Amino acid sequence: MKALNKAMLIGRLGRDPEIRSTPSGVKVASFSMATDFNVKNRETGEWDTRTEWHNIKAWRYLAENAERNLHKGSLVYVEGRITYDSYNDKEGNKRYKTEIIANELISLEKREGGASGEDVYTPPPQSSSGSSDQSGGGDQDDGDIPF
Helix, strand or coil: CCCCCCEEEEEEECCCCEEEECCCCCEEEEEEEEEEEEEECCCCCCEEEEEEEEEEEEEHHHHHHHHHHCCCCCEEEEEEEEEEEEEECCCCCEEEEEEEEEEEEEECCECCCCCECCCEECCCCCCCCCCCCCCCCCCCCHHHCCC
16 A cells, blocks of 8 residues: 655745755755634634644755745745654754655746736656656556555
């Protein structure tokens, strides 16, 4: 049985993407993104808006496109996988971080002319020489489905 690690978010950037390059010259963009949801306050009966912050990382051509087209406040759709990491801070305390590694970014901002969603940043098609089918299709036997 295959596993799935997928996050899909729509929200606004909390800051401009920070662009860095690895020693080999590969670009990486990091930015924070806010998503909102409503919760009813039990005491007052009023609806409160809560905000969750997500750390997003985009590599290579996605980082280049983020650098050119995204800025603080941009409305964007992000799809990717969730990663967890731990490290020790300067005082030796163990810290944890959660990030979304983007594999798709779509700007939801309206462009001049009224259209939105025109800036689609998806990975280029993978070579068919790979041993695994990344598209989710293929020759899957119904006997492999666990339900």
